[in-house]
Amino acid sequence: xxxxxxQPTVPxxxxxxxxxxxxxxxxxxxxxxxxxxxxxxxxxxxxxxLAAGAEITGRRTLATAGxxxxxxxxxxxxxxxxxxxxxxxxxxxxxxxxxxxSPLSMGSWLLAAYGPAAGVAAATAVTGxxxxxxxxxxxxxxxxxxxxxxxTAALVSDTAVPAWHEAYPEMPFIFAGxxxxxxxxxxxxxxxxxxxxxxxGFGLFGAALELSAATxxxxxxxxxxxxxxxxxxxxxxxxxxxxxxxxxLGATLVAGRSRxxxxxxxxxLLAGSACMRFGIFEGGIASSKDPKYTVTPQRExxxxxxHGQAPGSHSQPAGN
Amino acid sequence: xxxxxxxxSRREEGRDPAxxxxxxxxxxRVGFFTDTSVCIGCKACEVACKEWNLVPEDGLxxxxxxxxNSQTLGASTWRHxxxxxxxxxxxxxxxxxxxxxxxxxxxLMSSDVCKHCTHAACLDVCPTGSLFRTEFGTVVVQxxxxxxxxxxxxxxxxxxxxxxxxxxxxxxxxxxxxxxxEGMEPACAMACPTDSIQFGELDELRQRAQARVETLHADxxxxxxxxxxxxSDGVGGTGAFFLLLDEPEVYGLPPDxxxxxxxxxxxxxxxxxxxxxxxxxxxxxxxxxx
Numbered sequence: 001x002x003x004x005x006x007q008p009t010v011p012x013x014x015x016x017x018x019x020x021x022x023x024x025x026x027x028x029x030x031x032x033x034x035x036x037x038x039x040x041x042x043x044x045x046x047x048x049x050l051a052a053g054a055e056i057t058g059r060r061t062l063a064t065a066g067x068x069x070x071x072x073x074x075x076x077x078x079x080x081x082x083x084x085x086x087x088x089x090x091x092x093x094x095x096x097x098x099x100x101x102s103p104l105s106m107g108s109w110l111l112a113a114y115g116p117a118a119g120v121a122a123a124t125a126v127t128g129x130x131x132x133x134x135x136x137x138x139x140x141x142x143x144x145x146x147x148x149x150x151x152t153a154a155l156v157s158d159t160a161v162p163a164w165h166e167a168y169p170e171m172p173f174i175f176a177g178x179x180x181x182x183x184x185x186x187x188x189x190x191x192x193x194x195x196x197x198x199x200x201g202f203g204l205f206g207a208a209l210e211l212s213a214a215t216x217x218x219x220x221x222x223x224x225x226x227x228x229x230x231x232x233x234x235x236x237x238x239x240x241x242x243x244x245x246x247x248x249l250g251a252t253l254v255a256g257r258s259r260x261x262x263x264x265x266x267x268x269l270l271a272g273s274a275c276m277r278f279g280i281f282e283g284g285i286a287s288s289k290d291p292k293y294t295v296t297p298q299r300e301x302x303x304x305x306x307h308g309q310a311p312g313s314h315s316q317p318a319g320n
Numbered sequence: 321x322x323x324x325x326x327x328x329s330r331r332e333e334g335r336d337p338a339x340x341x342x343x344x345x346x347x348x349r350v351g352f353f354t355d356t357s358v359c360i361g362c363k364a365c366e367v368a369c370k371e372w373n374l375v376p377e378d379g380l381x382x383x384x385x386x387x388x389n390s391q392t393l394g395a396s397t398w399r400h401x402x403x404x405x406x407x408x409x410x411x412x413x414x415x416x417x418x419x420x421x422x423x424x425x426x427x428l429m430s431s432d433v434c435k436h437c438t439h440a441a442c443l444d445v446c447p448t449g450s451l452f453r454t455e456f457g458t459v460v461v462q463x464x465x466x467x468x469x470x471x472x473x474x475x476x477x478x479x480x481x482x483x484x485x486x487x488x489x490x491x492x493x494x495x496x497x498x499x500x501x502e503g504m505e506p507a508c509a510m511a512c513p514t515d516s517i518q519f520g521e522l523d524e525l526r527q528r529a530q531a532r533v534e535t536l537h538a539d540x541x542x543x544x545x546x547x548x549x550x551x552s553d554g555v556g557g558t559g560a561f562f563l564l565l566d567e568p569e570v571y572g573l574p575p576d577x578x579x580x581x582x583x584x585x586x587x588x589x590x591x592x593x594x595x596x597x598x599x600x601x602x603x604x605x606x607x608x609x610x
Binding site: 015016017018019021022023024025026027028029046049050053056057084085086087088090091093094096097099101102103104105108146147149150151153154157158159160161165168169171172173175176179180184197198199200201202205206209288291294295298299301302 | 383385388391392393394402404441444445446447448449450465466467468469470471473474475476477478479480481482483487488489490567569570571572573574575576577580581583584586587588590591592593594595596597598599601602603604605606609
């Protein structure tokens with residue numbers, strides 16, 4: 001319902017394409033490898049942070065759980081990444097070059113610096129040997145952990161896939177929140193009631209960050225939010241939000257009172273975090289398959305640029 | 321600071337991509353000008369490319385998409401001829417009467433290929449250094465290095481590069497790098513019987529294309545437009561550019577592609593802010609709890 005003299009600012013919903021074929025080639029990344037790589041990397045990085053805090057505050061079982069969780073998760077994460085390669089035996093070629101323009105190159109170097117530290121931290125915690133080295137490795141892993149949780153957000157956004165690229169301002173906050181929520185969940189499962197209070201807090205914080213960032217992303221994306229709401233991605237995102245909210249509620253209300261309730265809340269947080277990564281993954285893939293999501297936003301951008309170049313072309317004098 | 325550095329390096333890459341990639345003394349940048357107004361859809365380019373580069377068969381299906389049965393560019397299709405049938409006369413305006421009488425059908429044909437972007441996303445994101453910029457300013461995959469991570473596939477804004485099934489590595493047009501080294505033109509351009517595919521020095525091709533589009537406009541083909549020739553577009557202009565007779569998306573091309581790494585500095589800033597937020601959340605989780 002535009003007023004007379006104004007031009008409609010919303011472009012036509014229809015778009016043109018070549019026989020409905022996608023403009024982009026679909027990502028060759030596969031589930032569960034790549035969303036698993038995101039989820040497990042996040043779990044590892046955030047667990048290292050939680051473990052360092054637990055160690056500093058004298059919570060031995062929580063610290064050990066975090067260190068073991070971090071080592072297991074980062075090993076599986078790297079394994080999933082390698083398994084997804086077209087030539088897995090060449091995975092070390094990732095360390096041939098140091099390329100700041102490639103988040104996967106930066107991530108490979110980050111994992112090379114982080115993984116061994118996570119290993120030493122876990123091994124010394126379990127054996128009790130070399131406590132000083134263990135302390136250094138724990139702090140080193142905790143220092144790199146936050147970067148391990150968020151570089152994958154830059155990685156997935158640094159693509160031509162519309163629903164991933166355009167979401168780049170929120171994606172790292174979704175990933176950081178999802179990682180904290182998962183690490184809190186693991187802490188709730190593994191630690192005793194006496195020591196699980198920080199895991200409750202971390203899980204709640206992570207859940208709040210993940211859910212608020214995801215909501216902000218979907219509100220801002222407009223048409224590109226559709227792929228996150230439809231088909232398998234829509235189901236995964238809904239389940240993720242439900243599980244994460246339920247887990248956060250449980251962590252806050254009952255995880256301090258019952259060991260079983262803590263474990264169930266923790267499992268919900270872990271599962272919610274995993275579903276979020278799978279949902280983000282599937283949503284992006286869906287957006288790459290439909291030419292609408294490539295063509296329409298680019299057409300809108302061109303239209304707004306035309307308006308910018310010819311100011312006044314759409315603001316006619318009154319009475320026109 | 322970092323953002324400024326990136327902006328400067330991007331400008332340098334735009335001016336001379338080969339030099340930016342370390343080729344000090346290098347031959348002029350070369351590319352393709354594909355003039356689709358004279359394409360006759362013979363697919364000689366597709367065949368010549370397959371033959372010269374030993375590209376394997378890529379599926380034999382009848383699609384019903386006019387005469388197009390190769391459908392799209394991919395790991396084993398490095399030239400792809402698009403066919404579009406439209407109920408629309410070729411010429412409009414004062415000289416429309418010169419259009420062939422008796423039919424309103426126009427048949428658009430266009431031979432698509434890797435764009436060899438000035439700012440090439442595939443090259444930027446490749447974590448192994450398998451993709452590289454040649455001394456000719458083109459972008460080529462080194463098959464002996466590629467580990468098939470697939471990042472280039474997700475990054476290409478045109479849907480050009482892909483992993484080859486059963487092989488696992490990424491493949492695309494090399495602009496016949498082996499032939500260029502011997503002073504020969506690429507196989508597709510050599511085979512093209514109408515000179516729809518023109519190979520040459522990029523600066524010269526851009527001038528030639530400008531003249532051609534002006535001729536067509538004067539001739540009543542008002543829809544003729546160049547695609548990819550503008551160095552100020554989202555990919556810094558392409559090494560392989562086109563004269564099209566309709567909007568790019570009609571040919572399966574993105575109307576306003578932008579190299580994804582343009583936003584990478586901002587992505588890293590957001591990732592850093594999120595990492596700091598995570599640490600703050602961890603501190604909050606420990607403070608004041610027994």
